[in-house]
Amino acid sequence: MRIGQGFDAHRFASHDAGKPLWLACLRWEGDGIEGDSDGDVAAHALIDALLSAAGLGDIGTLFGVGSQSDGAGKHGAEMLRTTVDYLNERGMKPVSASVVVIANRPKIGKHREEAERALSEAIGCEVSMTATTTDGMGFTGSGEGVAAIADALVEPVDPSTRQAV
Template identity: 40%
Template sequence: MSDLTLILLAAGNSTRFQTAVKKQWLRIDHDPLWLYVTNRITAMKNFSKVIIVAHPDEISFMSSMCDYAIVAGGETRQESLTNAMEYVNSPYVLVTDIARSCIPNELIERLIASKDIADCIVPSLPLSDTIVYVNTTIDRDQVKRIQTPQLSKTSVLKAALQTTLHYTDESSAIVAHGGTRYFIDGDESGHKITHTHDLSSLTCLKAPSNAIFTGNGFDVHGFEEGKPMVLGGVEIESPFGFLAHSDGDVAIHALIDALLGAACMGDIGMLFPDTDSTYKNADSKELLRQCVLKLHQFGFVILHADITIIAQTPKVASYKDAMRRILCQLLQIPLSRVNIKATTTEHLGFIGRKEGVGVLATASLHYFDWKNG
């Protein structure tokens, strides 16, 4: 049984990365970065437990992609680490950031080999440039670039984290608490992804797959007298609208399901549950905006959408162009990639009896190509 737990920190907001995609969701072939890094490290060493710290909004999707333990992160790196440490019961813990994606096996072996030398074992690199702090030149031989992973004694790290002061790495917290720190040689291949240009120096990362993913959506709503009708983002002249928790835009609801289906992200009810009062009478265009934002953050690019509206009433032919123009803006794709069709059921069934409208939608996605810009 291993005496070492692995914690991977992946709860950040990637504010300095400056792309629509959060860096932990960049695809390496098919795997998001957080999963690629986790699999890569666990293939090097047998751990008693593997814990991934994630943004609370991302836990559900991450859990559907792996069997690792996933816990909610906090507002800061230290809060996220503290949350994860609650689940650690092994004598030692190895903590690293998902952004350090090309950590070599040899570095991890040296960390483990040194585990009894001090309370925290830290990889570091020297600096070759002149260092000036305010107006004072500092002896660069006394300055180190600190890296992760860092290997700590669990009991010491847990005690060190019981503070209101914030530290940017484990060793600083441990030393401030009176613990000991031992430096080993770091590795330039453990370079951290902070900005997009950092990706070019990481040779272990393969380009994302060029696969295309297709999803289907279907939704139906009955009519409600006296309610405005909104369909495909457009207000339709009609004496009735749709009976629904939100504004009932059945076309956008089907489209959201198609998008989520292509991404394997569940369905609209999981993302916007009708049991949540937040979405009472919600504008479905805003729901679509949120869906598109989440798809982009998770590393997807929308290719196209095709919608079939099945209605005996109202007649929608004259509204199709307006629907296309609104939807292409919401999807952030060219007008040429949005198609709207309309048909009837030839007076058959509940739609034929003019009791409601049904919509079929198809959408396709591919991964954001960070490798080729």
């Protein structure tokens, strides 16, 4: 088995942008997150963790960067499913994952289980999620944005059967 870690951070979009807030594959109340995709930092950090664990680069390697990239306009859940398919085709599959959201908002607590289910369904294994603040420090503490750190465990599989080897 192999472990990988990922990180992502984005600023909140202006209220005038009218962009929806997506986090952990769920739509939340409040102003959205800037980004070429839906800006879902939890999903993006998890993608980086999965790819890192499999030794397959990072989100930019798989989807590209910028408004014309393969990830532009996509939702986190779709990007996670694409990532898992990419891993499976290369003989790896997710076993377990964890995501930490670092932000003042949105408040994760009352939607934690729903977010864990959405992330787990997207990658096909259990994902746990926690949240924290930075006690007023930095861009997340001042309310300018949101960040996430993720860890993922993957194991080798036979690509033809997708069974552990």
